[in-house]
Amino acid sequence: MSAHDRPSGSYNRRTFLRGTAATAAGLWLAGSGRHGWGKEEDDADLAQTLHVHTKSPMNAEPALDTLCESWITPLDQFYVRSHCKQVPQVDPGEFRITIEGLVEDRLELSLEQLQKEFRRETATATLTCAGNRRSRFEKKASGVQWSAGAVGNARWTGVRLSTLLKKAGLKDEAKHVWFESVDRIHDGNTLFPFGGSIPLDKAMDEDDGIPGALLAYEMNEKPLPPHHGFPVRGLVPGYIGARSVKWLGRIIVSNRPSNNHYMTHAYRLIQEDTEAAWKQAEPIGRYPINGAICEPAADAQLDAGTITVRGYALPSGGAGTTIKSVRVSADGGNTWTDADLKSPSQQFAWQLWQARLRVTDATDHLLMAATDSAGEELPQSVPWNLKGYLYNARDKVPVKVR
Ligand SMILES: Nc1nc2c(c(=O)[nH]1)N[C@H]1C(S)=C(S)[C@@H](COP(=O)(O)O)O[C@H]1N2
Numbered sequence: 462m463s464a465h466d467r468p469s470g471s472y473n474r475r476t477f478l479r480g481t482a483a484t485a486a487g488l489w490l491a492g493s494g495r496h497g498w499g500k501e502e503d504d505a506d507l508a509q510t511l512h513v514h515t516k517s518p519m520n521a522e523p524a525l526d527t528l529c530e531s532w533i534t535p536l537d538q539f540y541v542r543s544h545c546k547q548v549p550q551v552d553p554g555e556f557r558i559t560i561e562g563l564v565e566d567r568l569e570l571s572l573e574q575l576q577k578e579f580r581r582e583t584a585t586a587t588l589t590c591a592g593n594r595r596s597r598f599e600k601k602a603s604g605v606q607w608s609a610g611a612v613g614n615a616r617w618t619g620v621r622l623s624t625l626l627k628k629a630g631l632k633d634e635a636k637h638v639w640f641e642s643v644d645r646i647h648d649g650n651t652l653f654p655f656g657g658s659i660p661l662d663k664a665m666d667e668d669d670g671i672p673g674a675l676l677a678y679e680m681n682e683k684p685l686p687p688h689h690g691f692p693v694r695g696l697v698p699g700y701i702g703a704r705s706v707k708w709l710g711r712i713i714v715s716n717r718p719s720n721n722h723y724m725t726h727a728y729r730l731i732q733e734d735t736e737a738a739w740k741q742a743e744p745i746g747r748y749p750i751n752g753a754i755c756e757p758a759a760d761a762q763l764d765a766g767t768i769t770v771r772g773y774a775l776p777s778g779g780a781g782t783t784i785k786s787v788r789v790s791a792d793g794g795n796t797w798t799d800a801d802l803k804s805p806s807q808q809f810a811w812q813l814w815q816a817r818l819r820v821t822d823a824t825d826h827l828l829m830a831a832t833d834s835a836g837e838e839l840p841q842s843v844p845w846n847l848k849g850y851l852y853n854a855r856d857k858v859p860v861k862v863r
C-alpha cells in the first residue's frame with residue numbers, strides 16, 4: 462500500500478505522526494537556524510566549511526588539517542558525495558520505508574515506528590568514498606577529483622537491519638539485500654533511483670555488538686542532515702560509501718545482487734568502458750586499508766629540523782580489523798619513524814596518528830606507510846582504473862624545506 466491509497470481510516474494517525482515528527486525536525490531546523498530541507502541555506506552552510514567540488518550534485522570535502530583534529534568528525538566537516546542534482550525533500554511525517562521481496566511479511570514503517578518500536582543502536586563507523594584520493598592517480602581518472610578528505614567518522618544511531626529482516630521473516634532463497642533511495646538521477650533520458658546491495662550474511666552479522674548494517678536516523682546524536690540522507694539512510698560499516706544508501710525508501714530482499722546502475726555500471730574496477738569489462742569485474746564491497754598525511758599540507762614551506770606530521774589511517778573493512786602501525790619517512794623511505802596512534806582503535810573506524818619527524822634541506826616529500834591487523838598494508842603503487850576507485854597507495858606529500 463502506498464501513501465496515496467491508504468484507507469481514510471488511517472488519516473488521524475497519519476496526521477498525528479506528521480505532527481510529532483515534523484515538530485522534532487522543526488526543533489532541529491530552528492536550532493540550526495535553517496528553514497527547510499536541502500535548500501540553498503544548507504548549500505551555503507556547507508560551502509563555509511567544505512571545499513565544494515561541484516554544487517549540483519553536491520560534492521564537497523573538508524580541509525585535511527581540520528579533518529584529522531577530531532576522531533568523531535563534526536557534521537560541518539563531513540564530506541558530501543551525492544549523485545542526484547537536488548537533495549530529495551522528504552516530509553518526515555509522510556516518510557515510509559518498505560521491506561519487501563523474499564520475506565514472509567512485507568513491512569511498511571514510518572519514521573516514528575522505526576524510532577519507537579525498535580531498539581536504538583549506536584555504532585561508530587568511518588564512511589569513505591571509493592573515490593577518496595582519486596586525484597593522486599598519475600593518469601587522471603574520471604570523476605570528482607577528491608583529495609584525501611572524502612572520509613569521515615561518525616556515530617550513527619538507528620535500527621539494525623537484521624532486526625527488521627528477522628521481523629519480516631526471510632525466505633530460504635534470500636541471499637542479498639538491496640537498498641533503494643527516493644532520489645531520481647538523470648542519465649541520458651532515463652530517470653532512476655540510487656541503489657546498491659550487500660550480501661545477506663553481511664546484513665545479518667551481529668558480531669561484537671557492531672551491526673552488519675544500520676538504518677540510521679541520527680548522525681552524531683542529531684537528526685541526519687539533509688545532505689547526508691534525511692530522514693533515514695543505510696550505513697554499512699566496512700563497505701565503500703556507495704553501499705550506504707542515503708534517503709532510503711525501499712529495502713528489497715533478493716536471491717541476487719541489485720541490478721541498480723551503481724552496482725552494475727559503477728563501483729567496479731575496470732580498464733575500459735565496455736559491457737564485457739563491466740560484466741567481468743565484481744561490484745566493490747569492503748574497502749581496503751587506506752590513509753593519508755593531513756599535515757603538513759602539500760607544498761608546505763618548512764624549516765629544517767623536527768616537525769609534527771599528522772594524519773589518519775583506515776583499517777581494511779573486515780570485522781575485528783584495526784590499524785597496527787603507521788610510519789613516516791622524510792628521506793624517500795630509507796629510514797622510517799613510527800607514529801603514535803592517537804585515537805581509539807576500533808574495527809570499522811579510522812585511527813588518527815601523529816609523529817615527530819626530522820626534515821633536512823634534502824627532503825622534498827614526506828611518505829606514510831601503514832599496516833593493519835588483517836595483514837594489509839598501503840601498497841607502493843595502485844594500478845590505474847578507469848573510474849579511479851580505491852586509490853590507497855602510501856601517501857606522498859611534496860614539501861619545500863629551507
Ligand atoms: N541516495 C544516495 N545515496 C548515496 C549516494 C547518492 O548519491 N545517493 N552517494 C553514495 C556515495 S558514493 C557515498 S561515498 C556516500 C556519501 O555519504 P555522505 O554524503 O553522507 O558523506 O553516500 C552514498 N549514498
Ligand SMILES: [Mo]
Binds near residue numbers: 589591592703
Ligand atoms: Mo562514494
